[in-house]
Amino acid sequence: MLEITSTKNSYIKELKKLEKKKHRDASQCYLIEGEHLVGEAIKHGANLETILVTEAGRGLLANFSELARTTKSYLVTEEVFKVISSVPAPQGIMAVVHQTNDELNQKTMGPYLLLDNVQDPGNVGTMIRTADAAGFGTVILGEGCADIYSAKVLRSMQGSQFHVTLIQSNLMEAMTKLKEKNIAIYGTELNPEAISYRDLVIEGDYGLVMGNEGQGVSKEILNQTRQNIYIPIDGQAESLNVAIAAGILMFSLRSL
Amino acid sequence: MLEITSTKNSYIKELKKLEKKKHRDASQCYLIEGEHLVGEAIKHGANLETILVTEAGRGLLANFSELARTTKSYLVTEEVFKVISSVPAPQGIMAVVHQTNDELNQKTMGPYLLLDNVQDPGNVGTMIRTADAAGFGTVILGEGCADIYSAKVLRSMQGSQFHVTLIQSNLMEAMTKLKEKNIAIYGTELNPEAISYRDLVIEGDYGLVMGNEGQGVSKEILNQTRQNIYIPIDGQAESLNVAIAAGILMFSLRSL
Numbered sequence: 001m002l003e004i005t006s007t008k009n010s011y012i013k014e015l016k017k018l019e020k021k022k023h024r025d026a027s028q029c030y031l032i033e034g035e036h037l038v039g040e041a042i043k044h045g046a047n048l049e050t051i052l053v054t055e056a057g058r059g060l061l062a063n064f065s066e067l068a069r070t071t072k073s074y075l076v077t078e079e080v081f082k083v084i085s086s087v088p089a090p091q092g093i094m095a096v097v098h099q100t101n102d103e104l105n106q107k108t109m110g111p112y113l114l115l116d117n118v119q120d121p122g123n124v125g126t127m128i129r130t131a132d133a134a135g136f137g138t139v140i141l142g143e144g145c146a147d148i149y150s151a152k153v154l155r156s157m158q159g160s161q162f163h164v165t166l167i168q169s170n171l172m173e174a175m176t177k178l179k180e181k182n183i184a185i186y187g188t189e190l191n192p193e194a195i196s197y198r199d200l201v202i203e204g205d206y207g208l209v210m211g212n213e214g215q216g217v218s219k220e221i222l223n224q225t226r227q228n229i230y231i232p233i234d235g236q237a238e239s240l241n242v243a244i245a246a247g248i249l250m251f252s253l254r255s256l
Numbered sequence: 257m258l259e260i261t262s263t264k265n266s267y268i269k270e271l272k273k274l275e276k277k278k279h280r281d282a283s284q285c286y287l288i289e290g291e292h293l294v295g296e297a298i299k300h301g302a303n304l305e306t307i308l309v310t311e312a313g314r315g316l317l318a319n320f321s322e323l324a325r326t327t328k329s330y331l332v333t334e335e336v337f338k339v340i341s342s343v344p345a346p347q348g349i350m351a352v353v354h355q356t357n358d359e360l361n362q363k364t365m366g367p368y369l370l371l372d373n374v375q376d377p378g379n380v381g382t383m384i385r386t387a388d389a390a391g392f393g394t395v396i397l398g399e400g401c402a403d404i405y406s407a408k409v410l411r412s413m414q415g416s417q418f419h420v421t422l423i424q425s426n427l428m429e430a431m432t433k434l435k436e437k438n439i440a441i442y443g444t445e446l447n448p449e450a451i452s453y454r455d456l457v458i459e460g461d462y463g464l465v466m467g468n469e470g471q472g473v474s475k476e477i478l479n480q481t482r483q484n485i486y487i488p489i490d491g492q493a494e495s496l497n498v499a500i501a502a503g504i505l506m507f508s509l510r511s512l
Contacts, residue, residue: 122378130500135490156497163492198511234391234510236419241412244386244503247496251504254490255454 004052004076007083012076015052015084015096021147024099030149033087033094035060040159042067047098050074054081057092071095086151099149102165104177109137109165112178112207113250114185116171116217117144118242124148125156126243127210132160134250139164142171144212171209175224178207185209187225188249190216190239194228197249208253210246260308260332263339268332271308271340271352277403284355286405289343291316294351296415298323303354306330310337313348327351342407355405358421360433365393365421368434368463369506370441372427372473373400374498380404381412382499383466388416390506395420398427400468427465431480434463441465443481444505446472446495450484453505464509466502 004012017023018031029049032041035057041048042064051073053061058075061068081090102108113131118124124146128139146153148166167174175185185207186200209225211217222228231245240248260268273279274287285305288297291313297304298320307329309317314331317324337346358364369387374380380402384395402409404422423430431441441463442456465481467473478484487501496504 126497126500129493130496132491133487133489133493133496158493160491160493231389231507233389235388235416237385237389237414237416240386240389240503241382241499243497244382244500247500247503248507251487252508 001073001075004074004080007080009080012080012083021150024149028099029096030099031084031094032097032154033085034091035093037159038093038095039064040162041095041097044162046162049096049098052076052081052094054078054092060093100166102167104167104169104174110183110205110207111136111253112183113139113246114171114174114207114209115139115141115145116209116221117142117212118210119144119146120213121146121150121152122156123213123243125153127246128157128164128166129160130243130247130250132163134254136164136250138167140167140169140171140174142169171221172224175221183207184226187217187222187228188245189222189228189230191230194230196232197229197252200227200229202253206253208249210242213242257329257331260330260336263336265336268336268339277406280405285352286355287340287350288353288410289341289350290347291349293415294349295320296418297351297353300418302418305352305354308332308337308350310334310348316349358423360423360425360430366439366461366463367392367509368439369395369502370427370430370463370465371395371397371401372465372477373398373468374466375400375402376469377402377406377408378412379469379499381409383502384413384420384422385416386499386503386506388419390510392420392506394423396423396425396427396430398425427477428480431477439463440482443473443478443484444501445478445484445486447486450486452488453485453508456483456485458509462509464505466498469498
């Protein structure tokens with residue numbers, strides 16, 4: 001295994017830059033960290049550039065499949081590892097993963113979760129994880145959403161990028177394509193101008209649009225949906241957190 | 257209105273200490289900030305110690321009821337305000353609120369959300385906000401939960417402490433009292449040893465127990481419930497975030 005002992009190593013400097021979206025976009029790569037995430041990447045055949053382990057993390061490689069052993073790997077010092085790690089207590093295993101740039105096509109599976117300008121990374125990551133758990137096939141992220149390859153999104157997504165198809169696209173264009181596939185799109189509103197999700201009748205495949213934390217789904221999109229729905233508030237809270245609302249709706253729609 | 261212009265003022269020093277749980281416990285007070293939260297506190301008759309405004313925030317007082325005008329108020333400089341503010345862009349209005357120490361009694365209203373060792377402040381705050389939205393009457397926080405008066409919990413709770421009854425109690429003791437009131441307690445499990453929440457039949461008032469982010473609800477508590485339930489995972493995600501799970505369950509139970 002190749003060894004890196006200097007924090008000034010040029011490859012380490014390159015990886016450190018992946019903290020920034022600009023460099024992730026340019027290299028089309030991102031970092032994942034920890035036994036669970038690296039394991040999920042390998043299990044689901046993600047396109048790995050390299051694997052980096054410390055002496056402590058080296059043993060974890062043995063738990064993984066052939067892919068881990070055929071991927072270019074580096075043994076790095078604890079000090080080098082900490083330079084590129086984004087967690088307080090690193091497990092000593094990390095992988096550089098090629099971004100996937102999926103597009104909507106005939107093979108893309110529903111149900112679809114569409115995110116319109118969801119800005120909080122924790123919300124974006126949690127909604128993708130929840131979509132995965134609810135059995136949704138695809139999440140489409142419109143412009144203005146938190147970057148799916150940022151450390152915070154990756155952390156709350158918990159590896160669901162390897163389970164569901166993630167598409168970054170203009171939402172109006174995506175909706176046009178979904179409609180051509182005869183997929184019903186349901187928008188969500190923050191107030192009862194729409195019908196209660198409990199009264200929704202679903203036939204066939206569908207998409208659900210969740211919106212910005214403050215403004216909700218844009219009017220432009222709400223005007224293009226089959227139906228808009230809302231969650232009735234029984235108490236005195238003014239609204240629900242958008243990730244909570246998405247969870248309630250996705251699990252409810254899946255049981256219809 | 258009394259004025260404070262020095263960051264070394266003894267009252268300001270006292271308020272600064274409220275960042276720490278130890279001092280909140282000793283004084284039985286906590287700070288809330290911003291027009292929305294202070295407005296909710298006033299609207300729901302919270303026991304206010306003082307109100308602090310900057311010149312910019314002073315005008316907001318006029319929007320509030322008589323209570324705001326009869327509460328001891330201070331006009332402070334921007335500099336003084338920043339010393340005790342916990343947000344990046346302060347609105348210039350803050351209130352010192354007396355903690356409420358509610359106990360389970362005949363007047364406590366259900367449904368009940370019970371939190372067993374939920375440690376993340378964002379999760380605790382979001383679950384209380386969601387309980388409020390779902391029409392739950394009471395949230396009981398067991399030992400080991402994040403402090404409800406910490407800045408992070410207060411931020412994600414969004415004023416729901418003024419809408420639902422919050423009780424801090426040993427959970428086993430609380431469950432005994434709830435059972436004496438003939439309230440059915442449902443525990444949640446992370447795996448299908450329990451029945452699906454979709455198969456649950458509810459009669460009368462009830463309580464729902466949510467557990468620690470990693471370990472779930474403790475065995476001791478699960479052994480004392482009427483029934484334990486779980487959320488079936490359709491996709492490949494290993495689990496749901498606990499606040500998302502709570503949202504799905506509370507809204508589902510309320511519609512039964």
